[in-house]
Amino acid sequence: MMLPKIAWRNIWRSRIRSFVVIGAVFLGVWAFICMMAITFSVSLGYVDDAIRFQTSHLQLHHPDFGDDKASEFMLDQDIYNQIKGNKNIIGITERTIVTGMVRSSRGARGIIIKGVDPQTETTVSEISESLLEGKFFTEEKKNEVIISKEIAEKLKLGLRKRLVLQFQDMNKEIVSASFRVAGIFKTGNNITDLSMLLVNRKDINRLLGAENAVHEIAILLDDPTADLLATQDKLKKEFPNTLIENYREISPEVQLYESQIYISVSILMFIFMLALIFGIINTMLMAVLERSRELGMLMAIGMNKLRVFGMIVLETIMLGTIGAPLGMAAGWLTVKFLNKRGLDFSEYSEGTEAFGIKSFLRPELDSEIYFILMVAVFVTALLASIYPALRAIKLRPIEAIRKI
Amino acid sequence: MSIISANNIKKTYDPDKIAVHALRGIDLEIKQGEFTAIVGPSGSGKTTLLNIIGGLDRPTEGIIKIADTDISTLSDNELIDFRKDNIGFVFQAYNLIPVLTAKENVEFVMVLQKRSKEERDQRTKELLEAVGLSDKTNKTPSELSGGQQQRVAVARALASKPRFILADEPTANLDSESTAGLLDMMAELNQEEGVTFVFSTHDQRVIDRARRIVTLVDGKIESDETR
Numbered sequence: 191m192m193l194p195k196i197a198w199r200n201i202w203r204s205r206i207r208s209f210v211v212i213g214a215v216f217l218g219v220w221a222f223i224c225m226m227a228i229t230f231s232v233s234l235g236y237v238d239d240a241i242r243f244q245t246s247h248l249q250l251h252h253p254d255f256g257d258d259k260a261s262e263f264m265l266d267q268d269i270y271n272q273i274k275g276n277k278n279i280i281g282i283t284e285r286t287i288v289t290g291m292v293r294s295s296r297g298a299r300g301i302i303i304k305g306v307d308p309q310t311e312t313t314v315s316e317i318s319e320s321l322l323e324g325k326f327f328t329e330e331k332k333n334e335v336i337i338s339k340e341i342a343e344k345l346k347l348g349l350r351k352r353l354v355l356q357f358q359d360m361n362k363e364i365v366s367a368s369f370r371v372a373g374i375f376k377t378g379n380n381i382t383d384l385s386m387l388l389v390n391r392k393d394i395n396r397l398l399g400a401e402n403a404v405h406e407i408a409i410l411l412d413d414p415t416a417d418l419l420a421t422q423d424k425l426k427k428e429f430p431n432t433l434i435e436n437y438r439e440i441s442p443e444v445q446l447y448e449s450q451i452y453i454s455v456s457i458l459m460f461i462f463m464l465a466l467i468f469g470i471i472n473t474m475l476m477a478v479l480e481r482s483r484e485l486g487m488l489m490a491i492g493m494n495k496l497r498v499f500g501m502i503v504l505e506t507i508m509l510g511t512i513g514a515p516l517g518m519a520a521g522w523l524t525v526k527f528l529n530k531r532g533l534d535f536s537e538y539s540e541g542t543e544a545f546g547i548k549s550f551l552r553p554e555l556d557s558e559i560y561f562i563l564m565v566a567v568f569v570t571a572l573l574a575s576i577y578p579a580l581r582a583i584k585l586r587p588i589e590a591i592r593k594i
Numbered sequence: 595m596s597i598i599s600a601n602n603i604k605k606t607y608d609p610d611k612i613a614v615h616a617l618r619g620i621d622l623e624i625k626q627g628e629f630t631a632i633v634g635p636s637g638s639g640k641t642t643l644l645n646i647i648g649g650l651d652r653p654t655e656g657i658i659k660i661a662d663t664d665i666s667t668l669s670d671n672e673l674i675d676f677r678k679d680n681i682g683f684v685f686q687a688y689n690l691i692p693v694l695t696a697k698e699n700v701e702f703v704m705v706l707q708k709r710s711k712e713e714r715d716q717r718t719k720e721l722l723e724a725v726g727l728s729d730k731t732n733k734t735p736s737e738l739s740g741g742q743q744q745r746v747a748v749a750r751a752l753a754s755k756p757r758f759i760l761a762d763e764p765t766a767n768l769d770s771e772s773t774a775g776l777l778d779m780m781a782e783l784n785q786e787e788g789v790t791f792v793f794s795t796h797d798q799r800v801i802d803r804a805r806r807i808v809t810l811v812d813g814k815i816e817s818d819e820t821r
């Protein structure tokens with residue numbers, strides 16, 4: 191048909207005007223893709239960190255353990271051995287969790303004391319790999335503690351320095367015990383880092399007066415995207431009296447964080463589309479008004495309203511969408527480049543890490559997003575075409591021609 | 595038989611304010627193969643009459659029949675289709691689609707008529723030959739002179755195989771040489787192909803070439819002579 195040809199050529203009649211729209215779409219799409227990639231990598235990095243350092247994929251607790259973390263709510267002794275062999279699972283560990291105080295000569299603060307088995311803990315958590323100094327426990331030594339750099343700074347502690355942990359034992363008696371700093375870690379998330387420290391589970395259990403206490407079992411799966419919910423369900427059936435949560439449930443702020451990002455991205459997208467709609471309408475209205483004689487002539491010689499309408503819609507869609515694939519290509523290249531090079535915020539990491547954001551990112555974007563963006567631009571152009579097209583078919587041939 | 599039959603056509607503009615009686619009762623029959631000039635002073639109603647005959651405007655009163663179809667019974671959209679298949683238009687200016695070549699402009703109406711590619715190519719070639727522009731087929735309007743543009747417009751008007759061609763001052767923007775050329779061509783098409791032309795003009799040289807001259811004064815036919 192001839193209409194696409196006419197529509198296409200019409201776009202290039204006022205090049206500057208068209209380039210403004212095409213350039214705006216190009217820049218908008220490009221900026222959007224870069225922004226989305228960075229935002230998503232921030233959010234994915236956040237979730238990823240939470241899994242690696244805090245939540246693992248699944249956690250088991252006594253249903254009443256809850257936020258109070260009362261020591262008497264323990265898990266059954268044999269759960270660990272029953273789950274251990276499961277083939278979806280690549281890491282599993284038992285922990286004793288106690289809330290208490292950490293005290294140095296320079297201060298004190300409330301803390302979550304995690305009693306870990308040094309061997310199995312490394313199959314689940316990467317804290318052992320995030321040590322800045324020292325070692326992740328020494329087999330034969332008693333009362334060793336691993337603290338974060340944040341706490342070390344707050345309490346003016348260093349490697350091999352002593353600190354005192356204070357908590358209630360099983361009989362609700364206050365226990366104090368001296369521990370020696372064996373290692374200092376940093377996960378990059380200040381909130382996590384300030385909230386907890388690690389000790390050997392043997393030591394804490396002895397102090398608690400419960401040799402076999404288990405408050406938490408943490409599990410890392412081989413393929414969480416495929417197995418997370420299925421495994422969770424299976425375990426729920428096997429251990430109906432145990433609370434079994436996945437990482438989203440354990441750390442609802444992860445979900446909040448993600449939905450927040452989706453909302454802000456959607457709002458930005460909406461603003462971008464709105465601006466685009468007005469830009470396109472404006473440009474196309476000018477085009478229609480400039481061409482009113484020509485459009486009148488076309489209707490006079492027999493081009494019906496549907497075709498005129500279609501021609502303007504086609505022209506608007508072409509004008510509005512040409513920039514998109516170009517912007518996407520540019521965006522794709524930029525994201526690929528950033529991914530390869532990595533994005534280093536470490537200069538500002540004081541600021542970002544306070545919010546739990548990693549200082550080194552590798553932006554990445556799902557191909558799905560490109561598709562959604564293309565559809566969004568298309569829909570925007572389509573919406574923008576309606577008004578100019580209506581204006582075009584409202585022209586009356588004689589009035590348009592008489593203006594000659 | 596008449597292909598255009600106008601019966602007591604009246605046209606009043608702005609009927610509720612100060613009414614302008616552009617046409618005050620026109621009776622006109624035009625037969626197949628005629629070469630008719632509508633003449634008269636400025637404001638006498640020539641354009642108004644041609645627009646009404648061409649179905650671009652509706653009369654305030656009276657009936658227009660084009661080959662037995664009373665076009666006042668057609669809806670706006672039906673009228674567009676009717677114009678496409680029955681009437682060829684040549685306007686004073688802005689006849690052509692600027693982004694299309696001469697060939698594509700001529701082809702355009704045939705595309706609207708859904709003619710086959712072969713037929714379109716064949717006819718476009720013949721028509722551009724007939725108006726003497728075989729060598730300009732791939733030029734866009736801006737690359738053609740005013741006279742050449744009007745020739746393309748005539749070819750375009752003929753492409754749809756209309757019953758007649760309406761031309762409102764087709765030579766108004768042309769120099770005398772181009773005017774003569776365009777008129778020669780129209781007269782030739784009229785004589786050899788039997789194409790019916792109805793055109794308006796101010797130009798005495800154009801009037802001299804017409805075989806039938808309808809003179810309008812103040813919205814009425816003052817004289818109607820055939821030579």
Ligand SMILES: Nc1ncnc2c1ncn2[C@@H]1O[C@H](COP(=O)(O)OP(=O)(O)OP(=O)(O)O)[C@@H](O)[C@H]1O
Nearest residue numbers: 607608614615616635636637638639640641642643
């Ligand atoms: N749309 C309109 N609204 C009001 N009056 C109009 C309109 N169109 C034409 N007229 C008036 O109708 C009368 C006839 O106009 P028309 O254009 O038909 O004359 P014409 O013979 O074609 O004149 P010209 O030789 O200048 O082209 C004039 O008085 C004109 O002012």
Ligand SMILES: [Mg+2]
Nearest residue numbers: 640641642762
């Ligand atoms: Mg006139």
